[in-house]
Amino acid sequence: MKTFAESKFPGRLIAVEGLDGSGKSTQIYLLKRWLEAEGIKVYFSEWNSSELVKSATSKGKKRELLTPTTFSLIHATDFADRYERHLVPLLRAGYIVLCDRYIFTAFARDVTRGCPPDWVRGNYSFACAPDLTMFFKADLEVSLNRILEGRPKLKFFEAGMDLRLSNDPYESFKIFQGRILDQYLAMTKEFNFVIIDANEPAERQQVIVRKLVSDRIELRKFKRRRPLPLPPALRKRREVESNDQDKEEDKIA
Amino acid sequence: MSQSHRFYGHGIPHVNAQDLGGKLIVVEGADGSGRSTQIADLVTWLETSGHATVQVGLKRSTLVSEELERAQEGNVLSRTTLALFYATDFADQLENIILPALKSGFIVLADRYIYTLMARDMVRGMNEAWLKNLYGIAPEPDAVFYLSVEPQELVQRNLSKTATLDYWESGMDLGLSRDMFDSFLKYQTAMGEAFRQLEKSYHFDIIDANRLVGSVTRVLRKKISALLAKK
Numbered sequence: 001m002k003t004f005a006e007s008k009f010p011g012r013l014i015a016v017e018g019l020d021g022s023g024k025s026t027q028i029y030l031l032k033r034w035l036e037a038e039g040i041k042v043y044f045s046e047w048n049s050s051e052l053v054k055s056a057t058s059k060g061k062k063r064e065l066l067t068p069t070t071f072s073l074i075h076a077t078d079f080a081d082r083y084e085r086h087l088v089p090l091l092r093a094g095y096i097v098l099c100d101r102y103i104f105t106a107f108a109r110d111v112t113r114g115c116p117p118d119w120v121r122g123n124y125s126f127a128c129a130p131d132l133t134m135f136f137k138a139d140l141e142v143s144l145n146r147i148l149e150g151r152p153k154l155k156f157f158e159a160g161m162d163l164r165l166s167n168d169p170y171e172s173f174k175i176f177q178g179r180i181l182d183q184y185l186a187m188t189k190e191f192n193f194v195i196i197d198a199n200e201p202a203e204r205q206q207v208i209v210r211k212l213v214s215d216r217i218e219l220r221k222f223k224r225r226r227p228l229p230l231p232p233a234l235r236k237r238r239e240v241e242s243n244d245q246d247k248e249e250d251k252i253a
Numbered sequence: 254m255s256q257s258h259r260f261y262g263h264g265i266p267h268v269n270a271q272d273l274g275g276k277l278i279v280v281e282g283a284d285g286s287g288r289s290t291q292i293a294d295l296v297t298w299l300e301t302s303g304h305a306t307v308q309v310g311l312k313r314s315t316l317v318s319e320e321l322e323r324a325q326e327g328n329v330l331s332r333t334t335l336a337l338f339y340a341t342d343f344a345d346q347l348e349n350i351i352l353p354a355l356k357s358g359f360i361v362l363a364d365r366y367i368y369t370l371m372a373r374d375m376v377r378g379m380n381e382a383w384l385k386n387l388y389g390i391a392p393e394p395d396a397v398f399y400l401s402v403e404p405q406e407l408v409q410r411n412l413s414k415t416a417t418l419d420y421w422e423s424g425m426d427l428g429l430s431r432d433m434f435d436s437f438l439k440y441q442t443a444m445g446e447a448f449r450q451l452e453k454s455y456h457f458d459i460i461d462a463n464r465l466v467g468s469v470t471r472v473l474r475k476k477i478s479a480l481l482a483k484k
Binding site: 052053055056059060065066067068069070073074076077080081083084085113114115116118119122123125126 | 262263265315316319320324329331332333334336337338340341344345347383386387389390
């Protein structure tokens, strides 16, 4: 699998992976804030967020209609939609694209659900590999506590209840997450994950993340040449303001 | 009852192809090939003869059919997304209708199957090997009847039925021609070529459906009788 750089895309894609509660979303959010402040062309994309596919996915989840196969395919559809309509054009235009979860989430989850690894990987083979994949590795207990403290009601698929691991959603969630973690760890070498110790305090992780990103990617190449154009409403106000100013200046003259 | 089936590829997790009895009969062909008419006849005929029958088709799943319909109205899906969306629709019907019916020994009549989906995607530039992996979830049918009709004849039949040509059946998303009539002919020709390409890997029983409905019906009934007698 070639990276975007190897496939001659002007843009670069950075992905974060990890269990729920590993703190990866916080880290990629902070990374985004930093890159934006640096004046870099950056776009953020989240797993399972395509508007088109969302209603089908949520219906499937709510009504528990999904099997391992349709679960896998509907997420692949969602990814393809974001990939073809957002990621590829942005990467062609020289953006840094940040992905909160990428195809490895599917590789880990779908295989845990019983889908054949070759089949899942084949379905996603239209996608290039990230230029940098950071895997946030927290102790299983730490991840579990973060999730279970914050959100006491676990959803059916989130808890892996479809796998019939346990009748208790909490027990099921623990076993399920443990299996996903095993899948991730088995992929680490193959897909060049950079492992970030997610047991560390968030600030310290962010220092490591920013250092890693600036070492791996020549960031100045991704700066906007001009500042972003103002949205029309603001632009009008500015024009009015500067006209008023002109009048004032006329008076003084 | 009958001999078991096999999957084209990996199949479906936790489903053993050995457990699939019944018969899976597929009728393929473009709009205007007489597919629906033939299937309606076959259902009546089979049920009258005492065979439990179930029907499936494209874009009929509980899971995604509405969303797929909506997405197509705006024509906003790009080709990989469309391919995967249709595959999801197929998989949902496969697991909820086709497989349970086969396990119970029913006859499943499929109004088009993975081949139309693959051919459409191939015409849109998707890779054949990618499609074969994707549709490795499908069980191999007991028979695939491809109702072959010349594009020129298809045009006539579609126009006489609805006085219009369908946007997607004319492949208008491909920009083959701005003229719908020309686009329809070009697209149907390309679809025919894609089917011929697929025929190298999958077995189709090609039926000349340029003929009158009744004579196609007789051919189909005869072939299916032979299939059912084989057991």
